[in-house]
Amino acid sequence: MRPSVTKSGAACGAEIGFDLAQDIDDPTFREIECIFHDNIVVVFRGQQLSNERHIEFSSRFGELEIHIVKKYLLPGFPQILLISNIRNEAGEHIGLADAGFTWHTDTSYRRRPSRCSLLYAKEVPHRDGVPLGDTVFANTIAAYEALPEPTKRRIEGRKAIHRYSARRRVADSPRPKLTAEQLSETPDIAHPIVRTHPYTGRKSLYVTAGECIGIEGMPEDEAVDLIAELDAHCVRPEFLYRHKWQVGDLLMWDNATAMHLAICDYALPQRRLMHRTTVIGTVPF
């Protein structure tokens, strides 16, 4: 079975027709990888993946990261992070309940941020038959290319400073506070605002207002305004794809060329459960 491609018709996103439970030889994997790079966000619908298979497929893209919040790792499978609003009998969340409520890219606070993330939908909340908890993606290649030339010149060679704790959380976030040791593992880190994709060479914007606190060598006021301007530019409607989830979706996105946002329009008893793997990427350049 060869992978088939159906584009979303939006600024990014495509559905790949392929059963991930089967063996994937190298040429087929390369084909999937190319489709992924071309479309930035891809979904394999109707998958029935074991935890092992989810990890195995993800590992084809590189080494997997163990998330910094250890409380929500799937027991026995630390490569899988649970993202969920479900609570156990003791009333505690079983997974990260506030993941991605502001625009961001995954683990940009790392020296080697995530190459890609793979989210497998186990439970999807619905209201009146309509799926809730969509994820929205912004194509930051298209956003970069659409920038006015003076702005491109202004940001050329500049680096934004990313901070783990900069992102706003929900007011009653159940996320455990990082220990002093964990915080020391995530010092502020500067990455180029204009990234070059390590596989395709394409340029994209790599900056979000939620995670960047400044720009190296630029006065703070000016930097904060510029970051806000670039962030707002990236999420203009023409750069977006909005994913409507189905149980069995294995969705993956390229953290070098997309920002994403989780829409929280559901609440218990509407349950949402996702299994996430995260592939470590290269140092941005």
Ligand SMILES: [Fe+2]
């Ligand atoms: Fe995320």
